[in-house]
Amino acid sequence: MxxxxxxxxxxxxxxxxxxxxxxxxxxxxxxxxxxxxxxxxxxxxxxxxxxxxxxxxxxxxxxxxxxxxxxxxxxxxxxxxxxxxxxxxxxxxxxxxxxxxxxxxxxxxxxxxxxxxxxxxxxxxxxxxxxxxxxxxxxxxxxxxxxxxxxxxxxxxxxxxxxxRPGFGVAEDAAEIDAAREAFGLASDRRTLLVTGGSQGARSINSALLDARERLINNGWQILHAYGKKNDAPSAFKHYHPLPYIEDMASALKAADLILCRSGAMTVAEVTASRVPAVYVPLPHGNGEQGRNSAEIVASGGALTIADADLHGDRLVAEIQALDTEKLDTMEKALSQADAxxxxxxxxxxxxxxxxxx
Missing domain, CATH: 3.40.50.2000 (Glycogen Phosphorylase B;)
Structure with a gap:
């Protein structure tokens, strides 16, 4: 040119x-x-x-x-x-x-x-x-x-x-993970759950998480939660970090061991490129396209899915607590085979x- x-x-x-x-x-x-x-x-x-x-x-x-x-x-x-x-x-x-x-x-x-x-x-x-x-x-x-x-x-x-966008991908080393966690005020010695659902789409995710968060924290997790600008702000406490919106999602994904989110096409692509295991909760509206967006990754073993109607605190705790280190490693390996x-x-x-x- x-x-x-x-x-x-x-x-x-x-x-x-x-x-x-x-x-x-x-x-x-x-x-x-x-x-x-x-x-x-x-x-x-x-x-x-x-x-x-x-x-x-x-x-x-x-x-x-x-x-x-x-x-x-x-x-x-x-x-x-x-x-x-x-x-x-x-x-x-x-x-x-x-x-x-x-x-x-x-x-x-x-x-x-x-x-x-x-x-x-x-x-x-x-x-x-x-x-x-x-x-x-x-x-x-x-x-x-x-x-x-x-x-x-x-x-x-x-x-x-x-x-x-440029920047999404696997963290090159532990130092990059630690830097990403430090930027969000997260501890370096806890597994990190990233939670996001957009704005209006975050409501049912927020409700389930608020019910589950203390049990997850007591079981060794810390939570970075983008609750949506249009929703009420929950109070922060130790190992629970709420934000209305995350500007640098690429860094947030580098800090995460697991993400709970909707399954819009862009979200699935960015999460997959970052090799972060996911629990997808497809939006129940429309013609079911969100479920289709994540279906291939779920079938490969790189993610789980929970229907919005089935999402509540007890279900969330059960699904996440079943993901021990070995299972998370298996999910990451499945994601590494995906063609981002x-x-x-x-x-x-x-x-x-x-x-x-x-």
């Missing part, structure tokens, strides 16, 4: 971290490996309005076009809103001389794919969930190059895995190569 103009890339993945982080991982790999100029689309409704600018990437806002599934009459307003949103995305593409669009789904993605199609801009569609969403299916049907995190999503495309890969770098190289030869 050195003898050609700068590669200008537009990211389109918004709403939740599960859409935003994979897009950012590929965008950052394009910057680092190919000196690309990267910007992104977003809406006021999504987490991208804070996450993306914090990573130093310019964010262009467009109007969201949600599909009102429960109010059929509101469907009549969708064409007009979509037309306006697509025109906003087209303007971003033209004003920034965009060479390629990379989308991962969410509110902005459908408009971005339509704008790319109507401006003859090459575009790529990555589905990170076990079941593909409407926007990404539309993107592939419009002529976008499809990629899937796992097979059988219902969307055409090569299976490549999930791009994750360098998906962000692979996709960045593929996109840069494709565009350079067009």
């Amino acid at each position: 050195n003898d050609k103009k700068t590669l200008n890339v537009l990211l389109a993945g918004g709403g939740t971290a599960g859409h935003i982080e994979p897009a950012l991982a590929v965008g950052e790999a394009l910057i680092q490996r190919h000196d690309a100029q990267v910007c992104a689309l977003g809406t006021e409704r999504g987490l991208e309005k804070t996450i993306i600018p914090a990573r130093g990437i310019e964010l262009h806002m467009i109007d969201p076009v949600p599909i009102p599934r429960k109010k059929p009459l509101q469907l009549l307003t969708v064409p007009g809103k979509l037309f306006h949103s697509v025109n906003q995305a087209r303007k971003v593409i033209k004003d920034n001389d965009i060479d390629v669009v990379f989308g991962t789904g969410g509110y902005v993605a459908g408009s971005a794919y339509l704008a790319a199609r109507t401006t003859n801009t090459p575009f790529y569609v990555l589905e990170t969930n076990a079941l593909a969403g409407m926007a990404n299916k539309l993107g592939v049907r419009l002529g976008g190059t499809g990629f899937n995190a796992v097979a059988g999503s219902g969307m055409d495309g090569e299976v490549v895995g999930i791009p994750i 890969g360098n998906v962000a770098e692979t996709l960045a190289d593929r996109i840069a190569s494709d565009i350079s030869t067009d």
Whole structure:
């Protein structure tokens, strides 16, 4: 790419971290490996309005076009809103001389794919969930190059895995583990349970943990608990460390011997890359995609799963106390066989190569 103009890339993945982080991982790999100029689309409704600018990437806002599934009459307003949103995305593409669009789904993605199609801009569609969403299916049907995190999503495309941010991986030595634990105020001589469930999704996990925490601590664990910014803050005490949110999840995973969490696609990818045994509690909402996201890792022996309806303090204590050192080691070995890969770098190289030869 050195003898050609700068590669200008537009990211389109918004709403939740599960859409935003994979897009950012590929965008950052394009910057680092190919000196690309990267910007992104977003809406006021999504987490991208804070996450993306914090990573130093310019964010262009467009109007969201949600599909009102429960109010059929509101469907009549969708064409007009979509037309306006697509025109906003087209303007971003033209004003920034965009060479390629990379989308991962969410509110902005459908408009971005339509704008790319109507401006003859090459575009790529990555589905990170076990079941593909409407926007990404539309993107592939419009002529976008499809990629899937796992097979059988219902969307055409090569299976490549999930791009994750740099920094996630196995701690190189005991000193790195000790440093990570020290950063969170954790002891170096106790097994560490990391607990996180997002914001609204943390409620049932929080409830079970609050019932179980003293028994787990009495049995030798210490707990680092991200309870969610929208939830009430529990009181800290010895070996129990609550935080509303963990900014440096890569370091938190290096400090952990076990994680209790939801099984969003991004979470499963980051936990697997970090080789941390997990107890997954899939969100009970939607079409069951969270259970599918973690199914392969659970089947391999690298994780356990508890249905949300079955999650309570007694069950949590029983499951975790059954995980002695030997069983945790066996789970880590199973995770070491998982193919976390360098998906962000692979996709960045593929996109840069494709565009350079067009």
